[in-house]
Amino acid sequence: MLLCRTHKSATQLSSGHSYLLQCKMSSALPTFGFSTTAEEVVDALASEVTGKNVLITGTSLNGLGFETARAIAKRANLVIITGHNAPRLQLSADAISKDQPKANVRALVLDLSSLAAVRKAAAVVNAYSEPLHVLIHNAADTNGVYTLTVDGFESQMAVDHFSPFLFTKLLLPKLLASTSASWVPRVVAVSSEAVYMGPGIDLSLPSLAKPAPGSPQMEYFVRYHEAKSANVLFAKGITQRSGGKIRAYSLHPGTIFTNVHEKEANAAMLKSVGALTEDGKPNTEIFKWKSIPQGAATTVIAAFDPRLSDKSGSFLIDGVEANDKLTPILTDPASAVRLWKLTEEVIGEEFDF
Template identity: 70%
Template sequence: MSSPALPTFGFSTTAEEVSDALAGELAGKNVLVTGTSVGGLGYETARAIAKHAGLVVITGHNAERLQLSVEAIRKAVPGAKVQAQVLDLSSLASVRKAAEEINKDVTPLHVIVHNAADTSSVYAVTVDGHERQMAVAHFSPFLLTKLIFPKLLASASDSWVPRVVLVSSKASSMGPGIDLSLPSLNNPAPDSPQVKNLFLRYHEAKSANVLFALELAKRGVGKIRAYSLHPGTIYTNGLKKDAAIPAMQSMGVLKEDGQPNPEFTTWKTIEQGAATTVVAAFDPRLNDKSGAYLVDCVEANDQRTDICSDSANAEKLWKLTEEVLGEEFVL
C-alpha cells in the first residue's frame, strides 16, 4: 500500500501544521533544539515537535527561563516528554559540560536543531576570546555537533538517517559575504566593518550556518543529512531590543515607532517562521537533498549566494573552525 501524498507546505504553513502532517515521521524521534525561550522560534519549533516526537531536549543559558519553556510546552502539549539542558553557547566550557551530560544518557538523538543566535546587537568577546555572534551561531554549534555526534549516529536505521538543521537567515545574502581569514573569523579588529556595523557580523554568522550545513552534508554523506534555512522575517524579541532598533530602522525593517514595516517585506508569525525548521528536520522529500538551503518550507538553493554555495568556502570554513577550536571534527 502506498503512503498518502504529503501536503504542499509554503509561506503561510505553521510549524504545527507541518508536525501534524509529518506525525508518522516524528513518532519516536528524539530531538535537541537550542535557543528555546518562550515566544521565540526555537520554543515554537520545540512545542510543535513535542506534539508527536518521543523526546524533545531544549537548551538555554538561563536555567529559570529554560524551566519556564519546559512548563509552557507541557501545558500546551499535555503528556509531552520534554527535557531541559542548560547550555551557554558563549562558553566552550559550557558546551563541553552540556555535551558530557547529554552523552551520559543512552537515548539516541535523531535530530539536532541549531536555532540559537546572539541577537544582542552589542559587540562582545566571549571568555574564550571569540567574537560573540560567531561563537554563539557557529563555533559552539560546530563543537556541540562534534561532541554529541555519536548520539546522532546511534539513531541511524534502515529507515532513518540523522539530521542536523542550521537556522540561518536571509541576512546571509544581505552583505559582501563572510571573511574567511582567521583573525576576522575569530575576532574582527575593533576598527573593522564587522564591529562598526554589527548587522554585517550577523550576516557573516548566518553565512557560516549555510556553509557549515553544506560541508557537514558533504562529509557526512551516508551517515547524516544537514540543511540550512531562512525562517522568514519575523518580529521576534531580537528586533525589540534597544540596541537593535536603530540599525533596523535605518535599513527600513522597522518603522520610526519600532514596529514592523509592512513595506519592507511580508512578515511571518512565529508559528509560520518555525515551520521551515520542522520541514528541514523531518520532511522525507528532502532525503536526497542533504546540504540544501530552504525558504518557505521548500528547497531554495537559488536563493543561496554564490559565496555560500561554494564548496571550497565550506571546506575552508570547516578547517578554520577546527583551528579556532584547536581540535578536528572527523566524521
C-alpha cells in the first residue's frame, strides 16, 4: 500500500493555506494459490524482494531450497545458500549464477549435524558487512534411519530443529540490523503437512534429544512428524518472545517429487503410505502433486508477502494462513514455551531477544 500526504487541512483548502490530506493508493496484489510458482511470487512482490539479503539452508540441485534461492536471486541484493557438501553447494551456486547472471550469490558451508559447525558458519555470516533481512530454514535430515549426531542427538531433530534454533540465535544481531521503518526481519521454517498426521510431539527431554532405538518416536514417519512439529512451535516461539522485532512463519510447501524422494528409506516409506507407486513414481490417483517451482512458492510468500505482516507465528498452506489444520498441541502457547526451554537446555544456552 502506498501512502501519499500533502500538508493542508480540508477547511484550509478553500482559503489556499497549507493542509493535511491523506490519500491511500493500494496496489492490489494477486491471489496466490496451489499453482503459483516461486518466480511468480518474486515478480508480484518485486518491491519487497528487491534489495533484500536472504540466507537459505539446504539448497541442493533439484530441491525446494535451490528453487527458492534461484527465484529470489532474480531481484534480491544478496542470496546466501548453504549446504554441508562444498562441491555440491558450488554446483548450486554455479547453476543460479548461470540462470541469473546478475545475481549476487554467496555459498556457505553449513553442517547442521554439528552444533560446533553451526557456530562456525554463524561466525562467518556475522563477519559479512551486510545485514540479514530473511532467514529461511529449508534444510532437513531425510535419511530415514536412526542415527546420532556428533553431539549425541537424534539426527532428524538435531538437523531440523536444534541447529536451526541455534543458528537463528547466533544470527539474531544480523537480522535485527535489517530493521527499518518499512521492514521487520523474517524467519521462515519449512515444515510439512505431516504435522497434522500424528499424535503430536513428545515434549520431554529424553524423547526430544535422544529417543531410544525401537521406541515409537523412532518410527520414520513419527519422528518426521515430531521434527516438523518442532518447526511450527519454533515459529510460534519466536513470535511469542520477540516482541514484534522478528516475524516468523512455518509452512507446508505441498506434495512435491524432489531429490529427497529418491532416497531408498524415504521411497520405501512413501510407497507404504501410497504416495509413490511400486516403481517409485508419484501416485497421482491419491495425492495432488506440485512441481518444484510451485512447491517453493509458499516459502517465498512467507518471506516477503506484506499481507502476512500481522500473522506472525502462522502455519501456511498454498501461501495462506492454515492454523485450523494444526493439532491442539501445536496451537497451545504452552507447547511453544516448553519446546523453547527444552531446546535451550539441549544447546546449553538461552535464546533471548
